[in-house]
Amino acid sequence: MAALExxxxxxGDFKDVEVIEVLVKPGDRVAAEQSLxxxxxxxxxxxxxxxxxxxxxxxxxxxxDKVNEGxxxxxxxxxxxxxxxxxxxxxxxxxxxxxPAAAPTAQSSAPAAQSAxxxxxxxxxxxxxGDFDEVAVIEILVKPGDTVTLEQSLxxxxxxxxxxxxxxxxxxxxxxxxxxxxDKVxxxxxxxxxxxxxGGVAPPSAAVTAGAATAPAEDRVGSASGAPAPTPPPAPSxxxxxxxxxxxxxxxxxxxxxxxxxxxxxxxxxxxLARELGVPxxxxxxxxxxxxITQEDVQAFVKAVLAGKAQTRAQGSTKGAAPAPAAGGAMPxxxxxxxxxxxxxxxxxxxxxxxxxxxxxxxxxxxxVMIPHVTNHDDADITDLEAFRVLTNKENEKSGVxxxxxxxxxxxxxAALKKFPEFNAxxxxxxxxxxxxxxIGFAADTPNGLVVPVIxxxxxxxxxxxxxxxxxxxxxxxxxxxxxxxxSGGCFSISSLGGIGGRYFTPIINAPxxxxxxxxxxxxxxxxxxKAFQPRLILPLSLSWxxxxxxxxxxxxxxxxxxxxxxxxxxxxx
Ligand code: CAO
Numbered sequence: 001m002a003a004l005e006x007x008x009x010x011x012g013d014f015k016d017v018e019v020i021e022v023l024v025k026p027g028d029r030v031a032a033e034q035s036l037x038x039x040x041x042x043x044x045x046x047x048x049x050x051x052x053x054x055x056x057x058x059x060x061x062x063x064x065d066k067v068n069e070g071x072x073x074x075x076x077x078x079x080x081x082x083x084x085x086x087x088x089x090x091x092x093x094x095x096x097x098x099x100p101a102a103a104p105t106a107q108s109s110a111p112a113a114q115s116a117x118x119x120x121x122x123x124x125x126x127x128x129x130g131d132f133d134e135v136a137v138i139e140i141l142v143k144p145g146d147t148v149t150l151e152q153s154l155x156x157x158x159x160x161x162x163x164x165x166x167x168x169x170x171x172x173x174x175x176x177x178x179x180x181x182x183d184k185v186x187x188x189x190x191x192x193x194x195x196x197x198x199g200g201v202a203p204p205s206a207a208v209t210a211g212a213a214t215a216p217a218e219d220r221v222g223s224a225s226g227a228p229a230p231t232p233p234p235a236p237s238x239x240x241x242x243x244x245x246x247x248x249x250x251x252x253x254x255x256x257x258x259x260x261x262x263x264x265x266x267x268x269x270x271x272x273l274a275r276e277l278g279v280p281x282x283x284x285x286x287x288x289x290x291x292x293i294t295q296e297d298v299q300a301f302v303k304a305v306l307a308g309k310a311q312t313r314a315q316g317s318t319k320g321a322a323p324a325p326a327a328g329g330a331m332p333x334x335x336x337x338x339x340x341x342x343x344x345x346x347x348x349x350x351x352x353x354x355x356x357x358x359x360x361x362x363x364x365x366x367x368x369v370m371i372p373h374v375t376n377h378d379d380a381d382i383t384d385l386e387a388f389r390v391l392t393n394k395e396n397e398k399s400g401v402x403x404x405x406x407x408x409x410x411x412x413x414x415a416a417l418k419k420f421p422e423f424n425a426x427x428x429x430x431x432x433x434x435x436x437x438x439x440i441g442f443a444a445d446t447p448n449g450l451v452v453p454v455i456x457x458x459x460x461x462x463x464x465x466x467x468x469x470x471x472x473x474x475x476x477x478x479x480x481x482x483x484x485x486x487x488s489g490g491c492f493s494i495s496s497l498g499g500i501g502g503r504y505f506t507p508i509i510n511a512p513x514x515x516x517x518x519x520x521x522x523x524x525x526x527x528x529x530x531k532a533f534q535p536r537l538i539l540p541l542s543l544s545w546x547x548x549x550x551x552x553x554x555x556x557x558x559x560x561x562x563x564x565x566x567x568x569x570x571x572x573x574x
Pocket of ligand 1: 404405406407442443444445446450474495496497498499507519520521522523539
């Protein structure tokens with residue numbers, strides 16, 4: 001059977017559009033209407049469908065090629081019924097004429113232009129957008145009060161084959177918007193009412209022919225259309241229509257069709273894929289030409305999120321909080337993570353992060369980046385408390401329970417939290433939640449990484465009971481048997497490196513808590529008592545606190561009180 005030539009159909013005014021994706025390869029069986037390639041101009045991206053079923057014999061274009069109407073895309077071996085269009089079938093060298101593709105040439109509607117001629121209110125309607133019917137509005141680019149120029153894009157619509165911007169057929173001030181994100185529109189649907197008097201109107205003959213569709217991100221801000229607008233420039237006082245307007249409709253943070261100021265640069269097929277997977281495209285870094293997001297980018301994003309290596313803004317944000325850093329490790333103004341081929345410098349071995357590290361890493365990163373930490377270092381004299389601890393252990397030797405300094409620190413922290421309630425709190429937007437319960441987390445080192453089990457109602461428990469529970473929870477932690485319930489509900493955390501060593505460190509706050517106490521190894525030091533140096537057991541303390549909730553003076557007072565309690569534990573009773 002002779003091969004059918006599949007060519008680029010009438011794609012309106014578009015010339016020299018770039019092939020950005022080839023969706024089939026030799027040997028693929030394609031159905032009629034199946035998309036073959038995606039092309040993109042600076043105004044539109046569209047998929048070119050096949051009007052016939054068959055098997056791809058040979059590709060005639062590749063990514064990066066520029067095509068026009070009539071450019072040969074591929075050779076297809078037809079499959080009989082429905083294979084070729086009648087005209088093509090009759091031809092000596094059959095030509096499979098593709099069905100009209102996304103006709104992205106949004107012709108301005110005559111009625112709109114006519115009403116614009118008289119000035120006053122102009123209904124901006126969806127012009128002839130080819131075969132497209134009931135296409136979804138995915139972006140509103142203007143808002144009431146905005147001054148728009150002729151041909152300035154008002155909304156972006158998207159079908160499963162193309163996305164395109166609909167231009168204004170009149171210059172003026174937007175009075176009312178008649179559509180919102182998610183609405184379905186067809187030719188003739190009213191998009192907006194523009195007050196033509198306020199901004200000048202198009203002459204009746206102004207046949208707007210420039211297509212308008214999704215432009216690559218870098219070209220899009222402020223672009224109306226490629227052609228110079230024949231209308232007078234907006235009044236000097238008018239706000240420049242430079243910035244994209246985020247739809248006013250309240251959309252969930254994860255809604256991938258809700259643009260956040262600039263629409264990500266991706267083909268309609270990729271947008272559809274992202275929507276189906278719930279991927280927020282504006283958080284995906286594009287690796288294609290001009291930063292275009294490819295299928296691989298979307299897949300890599302999903303993999304990274306599932307593996308805990310990346311976070312979506314929806315995952316990372318809390319009410320009133322700053323967004324999490326973008327995936328890919330690059331934050332605005334910050335260099336991307338250095339990519340080094342370590343093997344070039346010497347032998348290496350790669351190991352996967354443990355499950356705990358994969359979970360705790362992103363949480364620690366979020367807390368470090370999002371919380372304005374300050375750490376106050378101080379020393380507590382625990383000479384008498386240590387003597388009491390040793391005595392207690394001696395007395396309870398037979399019971400098998402061993403009391404460590406950490407149990408006393410938990411009890412002392414409860415006393416400090418009672419005295420300074422802003423440390424037993426969490427931020428909720430512009431409110432502070434004060435907790436009237438005292439659940440204290442303690443960092444436990446396990447072979448697989450750090451976990452933070454929580455002693456519940458530590459205010460209602462004695463030091464021996466706290467020690468017993470800590471022992472049980474630490475064992476569960478080491479055995480990897482902690483339940484989510486064992487690790488939730490914490491109000492304040494303590495990270496003790498006392499059994500290991502060190503002097504001071506800067507512990508990271510365990511959000512949504514607002515403070516954490518770091519403890520290092522107690523050492524005997526000479527302390528001046530006014531007459532002589534005395535050997536005293538000094539415990540180094542490092543209190544990190546969230547400066548959004550706590551002030552430096554309060555932190556200094558908290559530490560001073562803690563030191564008093566540790567110096568004379570009877571104060572816990574007060
Ligand atoms: N000063 C001096 N000695 C101390 C001390 C301190 N501040 N704290 C504990 N010790 C001593 C204990 O008395 C014990 O001594 P003996 O063996 O002679 O009785 C020894 O150090 C070991 O104590 P421990 O670590 O078993 O018990 P603990 O209650 O102090 O801590 C636990 C329990 C689970 C918190 C601890 O084992 C742990 O995992 N610590 C690491 C926490 C961590 O990794 N923090 C860092 C987080 S940031 O990455």
